[in-house]
Amino acid sequence: MRCPRAGTGLRPAKSCADKTATAYLTTGRLPAADVTCRATPAAEPSGPPAADA
Numbered sequence: 329m330r331c332p333r334a335g336t337g338l339r340p341a342k343s344c345a346d347k348t349a350t351a352y353l354t355t356g357r358l359p360a361a362d363v364t365c366r367a368t369p370a371a372e373p374s375g376p377p378a379a380d381a
Contacts, residue, residue: 343368 344365352358 344363348359348363348365
């Protein structure tokens with residue numbers, strides 16, 4: 329499975345990557361064919377700004 333932005337925690341709920349991963353984790357079966365998910369626009373940050381390190 330290829331998914332732009334993978335590993336950033338920015339995928340929306342019920343996204344292509346979420347559905348594919350959930351199906352694998354609940355059934356133990358890989359998709360029958362490669363899955364390529366479309367990129368979605370990044371979400372705007374919410375909450376207070378991060379402190380400078």
